[in-house]
Amino acid sequence: MSxxxxxxSxxxxxxSxxxxxxxxxxxxxxxxxxxxxxxxxDIYDEEFFLNLKLAKNLINEMNSxxxxxxxxxxxxxxxxxxxxxxxxxxxRNEFFMYLLQMMxxxxxxxxxxxxxxxxxxxxxxxxxxxxxMCKWSPDKRTYIAMKPLPGKGALIYMAVAREPxxxxxxx
Numbered sequence: 001m002s003x004x005x006x007x008x009s010x011x012x013x014x015x016s017x018x019x020x021x022x023x024x025x026x027x028x029x030x031x032x033x034x035x036x037x038x039x040x041x042d043i044y045d046e047e048f049f050l051n052l053k054l055a056k057n058l059i060n061e062m063n064s065x066x067x068x069x070x071x072x073x074x075x076x077x078x079x080x081x082x083x084x085x086x087x088x089x090x091x092r093n094e095f096f097m098y099l100l101q102m103m104x105x106x107x108x109x110x111x112x113x114x115x116x117x118x119x120x121x122x123x124x125x126x127x128x129x130x131x132x133m134c135k136w137s138p139d140k141r142t143y144i145a146m147k148p149l150p151g152k153g154a155l156i157y158m159a160v161a162r163e164p165x166x167x168x169x170x171x
Contacts, residue, residue, distance in 0.1 A: 044089035051096050052079070058103045063110060070153050074099055091142060095156075098133050102148050 052075065059071050078099075081092055132147040145157045 044086060044093055047093050048078075048089070048096065051093070051100060055096075055100060055103065058100070058107060061107055062103075067106065071099075071103060087137065087139075087142075091137065091144065094135065095144065095146070098146055099154075102154060105148075 055071070055075055059068050059075075062068050062071070078092060078096055081088070083089065083092075132145065134143070134145040136143055141161050141163075143157075143159045147155045149155055
């Protein structure tokens with residue numbers, strides 16, 4: 001009778017090892033997915049910090065203290081955005097890229113028109129393809145539009161909805 005009890009306990013132990021092994025495999029798969037997600041997020045963060053260094057250099061090249069202050073405020077806003085969601089980080093980086101484009105355009109105008117100030121922002125002399133940017137997120141929950149105001153700054157509009165089917169109209 002003792003031999004049977006020992007034999008059955010070995011079987012139970014063997015099956016519990018198999019169950020533990022499958023749990024470890026599931027945990028490993030979850031870990032791999034989390035690492036992959038972290039990798040994507042890390043790429044967005046890496047891109048952000050690279051752009052941050054570039055933006056600081058561009059700000060140092062600006063002549064106007066007022067414009068430097070405006071750019072620093074936008075950088076501070078971007079730096080204070082805390083989220084672990086990759087989509088938020090992606091949208092943040094896209095906005096940052098647009099901000100960098102506007103800063104470069106400002107510096108180009110500053111170099112070509114030294115000492116000249118125009119209220120219309122250059123008009124025909126502007127090499128812009130379009131003077132605004134708008135973008136929908138793939139899930140149609142977020143909309144962002146940005147338009148530079150020459151000599152003044154930028155107009156930025158952002159809207160977010162939990163459920164896009166509750167009244168968003170987009171093209």
